[in-house]
Amino acid sequence: MxxxxxxxxxxxxxxxxxxxxxxxxxxxxxxxxxxxxxxxxxxxxxxxxxxxxxxxxxxxxxxxxxxxxxxxxxxxxxxxxxxxxxxxxxxxxxxxxxAIDGHHADYSPGSPDLPIVTGALRELSSLPCPDIELRRAEQRLAAYVAHPADTDAFAGDTLLHTDWNNHNVLIADDRAHLVDWGWATRGAPWIDPAHWIIWLIAAGHTPSAAEETVAFLPAWALAPSRAVAAFADASANLWEEIAGPAPDDWTMNMLNAARLWQQHRSHRS
Incomplete structure (x- = not known):
């Protein structure tokens, strides 16, 4: 809530x-x-x-x-x-x-903000993960995977934002500024691009087009296919829990996006 x-x-x-x-x-x-x-x-x-x-x-x-x-x-x-x-x-x-004087990122297909956000993902992946208390990706997703061992591939030492709601990305002076870091996480480097893919699908991209948007990120290029499929399954289960029995339109859109990507990855794997 x-x-x-x-x-x-x-x-x-x-x-x-x-x-x-x-x-x-x-x-x-x-x-x-x-x-x-x-x-x-x-x-x-x-x-x-x-x-x-x-x-x-x-x-x-x-x-x-x-x-x-x-x-x-x-x-x-x-x-x-x-x-x-x-x-x-x-x-x-x-x-x-x-205060950042900018606009919320537009994730829709063809938006000029997409390469700017991609640049922010690349910049974030290059930052060292600080030695502070952070949640771990494998722990956060443990309740949503089909098999406990699936979470092993989510582990890593990369700093992740994890909440790629476009309201958390402000565009100003051709640069993306990330806000709302309360759910920062330590995990595998491909997980932030994976989170963003669901938001891209919710904004109107096909699953294939969303993956193409992150294709040139080094972290995504190295993502194991089976691990991505497990993450897509976990994400769909997570959004189903968030949606609950009576989801509003926004939550239903996110759940549908997660399910579309889940289906796409299941066909690929």
């Missing part, structure tokens, strides 16, 4: 005071729609510039993702926006980032 949303003005006074202690006086706040993983999502306009704010209640089950984002940020800038502060106050866990 998505985190319940809140506006900046709806925060308790102690949380607002803690934010302004970091940003200086806030002149204007622009509340923006939240994603699935954040309750607060807002742009704070100050005399010194614009700060992107995100937050969760400190007792929320995903509050740990706030610390994960804070821990990983020094290792992923400038691919990610720079973290300006991390504050915990009045029951809220709050992050402030430099």
């Amino acid at each position: 998505p985190a319940p949303s809140i506006t900046f003005d709806g925060l308790p006074s102690g949380a607002r005071t803690a934010i302004e202690a970091e940003t200086g006086p806030i002149l204007r706040v622009e509340n923006v729609s939240t994603g699935l993983n954040s309750s607060l999502s807002a742009l704070a306009h100050t005399a010194g510039g614009v700060v992107f704010l995100k937050g969760l209640r400190s007792d929320h089950r995903w509050a740990w993702t706030q610390q994960r984002e804070a821990d990983i940020n020094p290792y992923v800038t400038p691919l990610a926006p720079r973290l300006l502060f991390h504050a915990i106050a009045d029951g809220w866990d709050l992050l402030g980032f430099e």
